[in-house]
Amino acid sequence: MDADRFPLRVESLSLARGGREVLRGIDAAFERSRVTALVGPSGAGKTSLLRCLDRLEDPDRGRVLLDGTDIRDLDPTYVRRTVAMIFQTPVLFPGGVEANLRYGMVEAVARGDVVEALGAAGLPESFAERDATALSVGQAQRVALARALIRKPEVLLLDEPTSALDKDAAAKIEETIRTLASRDLTIVLVTHNLAQARRVADTALLMVDGQIVDSGSPEQIESAWPDPAVAP
């Protein structure tokens, strides 16, 4: 498969946790400049798959390929700079927003990079001076997004990024995700909400019980699986 078109792929991925198989032989490819949604009921293995993509979990079998290379053969810190992860609940470190963006950066960061990353996450320049601990959850999630984007990742993994947000804040994040996809990023979005997948994603993979049982456009998934317990 073309590594340029599909920067991130998984092959026969299996993972067991606590004696339970949470991923069972997953094969998938994530396309550049597209948003791929992982949908399915809770406990289906969506988050486990996402964690494998960032090497926060190592699979028992199978492999994750980043630009054609098994991520276990790459420096994990390089993998995580290239494949950025946004968690359901944003964690910002005490201090200013700019310090949060600069956290752990090895390369020099110009003020312009900070402003650009904030802008890409939908935040004005004035946010750089804000106290990171005094933000709303929606604002904090945007700062977390900016903190990921300043690392110039190729892939962006989003684990239920709007589930802790109110409707307006969620709509703004969804809009930002769409904009980011048009900028050459490969985006994987875990969502329990098929309606959100319809608004944001180009492709949806339906996961049930650790397996991918269907793939297609979110609309196709929705019509093929009318039971909301399967495709919520």
Add this chain to the structure above:
Amino acid sequence: MAGPGGRSVTLHDALELAIVLVLVAVAVGVSLGFRLGLESQLAVAVVRALVQLAAVAAVINFVLEHPPFAALFIVVMAAAAALTSGHRLKGIPSAAGIALAAISIATALALGILFGLGVFDFVPRFLVPIAGMLIGNSMNATSVAGALLRDEIESKTLEIETRLALGVGVREALAVHVRKAVTTSLIPLIDSTKNVGLILLPGGFVGMLLGGASPAQAAQVQAIILFMLLGAVAVAGMVTVVLVARAYVATGERIVIPVR
């Protein structure tokens, strides 16, 4: 009290002990008067203390008369401390092994310096009680540092993984929590060292005065004890956090919380 070169227990000593028990009777009286319901606990505590002190006096007496057993006694103390601390560190993979390593390294290092450089004579009379103090204090530091780091890692997994996801190494991602655990384990001893003589007179100092030593001698020995304990506790705390952190780290700069 009995011991080589010491006097044997006399009728006079037994009488002293009986007189002091009057004070326990006062405590029992207070408990009855205020309906605290502590009488049976007080009785159990007094009996246990008498039995345990008598037993330890007998054991130490035996060890002092048979020097080769001193080493065995120290090993038994270290093992008991490791088991106690290992129990406190429940949930951490190979907790007892970690506790044993931390307590042994700290104790061995301090004993090596104190006896190797001739601060104390290498005789069971000094070796056994000093090893006991080192083991006991190292055990406390190990329990506090290890349990705190375990709780930090397990309750702040999201924070740690957020750092990892930003491309920092696992060592750096854990650094805040490791520092907090070591600091917390050292604070009690640092504070008691800072305030020694101001807030409380340490047991060793009091014991030496009661035993007939001059205040200057008592102060000197107490200073040696406090400094050696500081060193040992710092080493025990550091070894503990390094090993506990390692127990949670997996290949690929990740942390793994054991499934229970």
